[in-house]
Amino acid sequence: MPAKGVHNNKDQLKAHYDTVVVGGGIQGAGCAQALAARGFSVLLIEKSNVGTSTSSRSSKLIHGGLRYLETYQFSLVRKSIAERSTLQDIAPTLVKSRKFYLPVYKKQRLKRWQLAIGLFLYSALGGFKSEARFNRIPKSKWSQLDGIKQQGLVDVFQYWDGQTDDLLLTEAVIHSAVSLGCDVMEETSFTQATLGSNQQVHVEAEHAQKAFKKSCKMIINAAGPWVDRIQSAIDFSPQGPAIDLVQGSHIEYDAPLGEDIFYVESPDDQRAVFIMPWQGGVLVGTTEKQHQGDPANCRAGEDEIAYLKKTLFHYFPDYQGQYVKAWAGLRVLPKTEHLGHQSGLKSLTRPFSKQARDTILFEDNPRQPRAIGLYGGKLTAYRVTAKLVADLAEKTLGPAPIKADTASIPLSSPTKAM
Numbered sequence: 001m002p003a004k005g006v007h008n009n010k011d012q013l014k015a016h017y018d019t020v021v022v023g024g025g026i027q028g029a030g031c032a033q034a035l036a037a038r039g040f041s042v043l044l045i046e047k048s049n050v051g052t053s054t055s056s057r058s059s060k061l062i063h064g065g066l067r068y069l070e071t072y073q074f075s076l077v078r079k080s081i082a083e084r085s086t087l088q089d090i091a092p093t094l095v096k097s098r099k100f101y102l103p104v105y106k107k108q109r110l111k112r113w114q115l116a117i118g119l120f121l122y123s124a125l126g127g128f129k130s131e132a133r134f135n136r137i138p139k140s141k142w143s144q145l146d147g148i149k150q151q152g153l154v155d156v157f158q159y160w161d162g163q164t165d166d167l168l169l170t171e172a173v174i175h176s177a178v179s180l181g182c183d184v185m186e187e188t189s190f191t192q193a194t195l196g197s198n199q200q201v202h203v204e205a206e207h208a209q210k211a212f213k214k215s216c217k218m219i220i221n222a223a224g225p226w227v228d229r230i231q232s233a234i235d236f237s238p239q240g241p242a243i244d245l246v247q248g249s250h251i252e253y254d255a256p257l258g259e260d261i262f263y264v265e266s267p268d269d270q271r272a273v274f275i276m277p278w279q280g281g282v283l284v285g286t287t288e289k290q291h292q293g294d295p296a297n298c299r300a301g302e303d304e305i306a307y308l309k310k311t312l313f314h315y316f317p318d319y320q321g322q323y324v325k326a327w328a329g330l331r332v333l334p335k336t337e338h339l340g341h342q343s344g345l346k347s348l349t350r351p352f353s354k355q356a357r358d359t360i361l362f363e364d365n366p367r368q369p370r371a372i373g374l375y376g377g378k379l380t381a382y383r384v385t386a387k388l389v390a391d392l393a394e395k396t397l398g399p400a401p402i403k404a405d406t407a408s409i410p411l412s413s414p415t416k417a418m
């Protein structure tokens with residue numbers, strides 16, 4: 001079903017746009033909204049339905065990313081914390097503030113002092129505001145923490161971050177873009193782009209098995225895990241950075257544990273795993289496993305499901321919920337040299353955890369881009385990325401009469417609340 005406000009009739013489209021955005025995940029939606037808010041005409045095309053790829057298969061956290069402090073990604077953490085606050089203001093029905101518990105056990109990778117330093121830094125990067133504060137939970141209260149394993153527990157920290165429904169958030173951003181004048185076509189596949197002699201970009205796409213063409217001044221490639229495939233179909237732009245596609249899986253259970261989120265270490269390899277409330281049950285994730293081949297063929301593996309189940313019952317041995325399903329999404333990570341291209345979770349996890357999680361923007365021509373590719377990035381920081389893209393677009397499109405600032409446009413789901 002099309003997202004509300006989206007029309008699927010190509011005959012209603014204009015012949016020419018300032019920009020065409022390829023991909024209706026959160027990044028494409030954010031770019032479309034930011035560009036439309038600056039007064040540019042925008043067409044967004046999505047080969048499936050808005051938000052149904054990676055942007056509905058994330059851990060659904062609107063967070064600074066406490067664990068990125070381990071890899072010194074301070075700038076990403078700072079901007080993500082600031083975005084958490086902006087999104088809580090503009091989308092209060094879509095971004096909920098949640099208590100996060102960090103239990104510390106005798107035998108675990110991150111020691112109590114390391115976590116305390118990390119939380120202090122997290123709080124400092126959040127400007128020591130009330131929502132950036134953290135606490136130690138007194139021992140007398142540990143038994144009230146949703147049944148978490150008490151054996152070996154030596155400390156419990158609590159801090160705050162956000163949780164969203166990523167699909168509803170993406171739909172809300174699209175809805176906002178549409179209300180700012182953006183045209184959106186779902187079930188429409190981009191096929192190729194060429195540059196004409198007049199510096200116009202000619203975009204070819206297919207809808208209902210019929211090819212059609214549009215022209216624009218600039219194309220934005222926000223195709224998530226398909227980014228490099230789309231990049232190679234933009235014939236005037238060089239290929240962008242090499243990437244790893246890293247699969248992350250989640251499992252769902254049907255009964256609730258409580259209202260809070262637990263940030264634990266997997267008993268197998270000490271990776272961070274979140275145990276979260278989700279739609280009346282529990283969501284556990286995630287894994288990290290290299291994906292090869294077509295991004296459409298990404299499925300949670302039996303090894304990943306077993307790994308996540310083991311983590312849940314290791315920490316909540318008396319939990320009575322029933323397993324419902326598992327699903328997977330693909331992170332786009334700029335390639336770095338790493339060990340362990342063999343198989344199995346253990347050999348693959350650490351190196352990927354160290355790869356940068358920020359978005360890389362790749363332009364064909366930095367002075368006057370005609371094609372901008374978005375590589376990687378976080379759901380949380382989509383608005384900041386979109387602003388950078390809109391700033392770059394102005395180099396080619398020139399300044400336009402600004403209609404609205406996305407930091408103050410209210411977002412709500414056109415269909416339901418979280």
Ligand SMILES: Cc1cc2nc3c(=O)[nH]c(=O)nc-3n(C[C@H](O)[C@H](O)[C@H](O)COP(=O)(O)OP(=O)(O)OC[C@H]3O[C@@H](n4cnc5c(N)ncnc54)[C@H](O)[C@@H]3O)c2cc1C
Pocket residue numbers: 022023024025026027028029045046047048049050051052053054055056057058059060061062063188189190191222223224225226230246247248249286328329330331376377378379380381
């Ligand atoms: C397991 C996992 C957990 C995560 N957890 C978090 C988290 O908790 N918090 C957070 O902030 N971030 C998280 N992230 C990151 C976040 O989910 C992603 O950064 C974000 O969803 C990527 O959005 P996107 O728009 O780039 O990609 P997508 O959502 O994949 O959108 C790309 C779109 O392009 C479309 N497309 C592809 N080819 C074409 C074509 N030829 N024509 C037209 N359309 C095309 C696809 O159909 C797709 O809808 C997580 C990521 C993963 C994988």
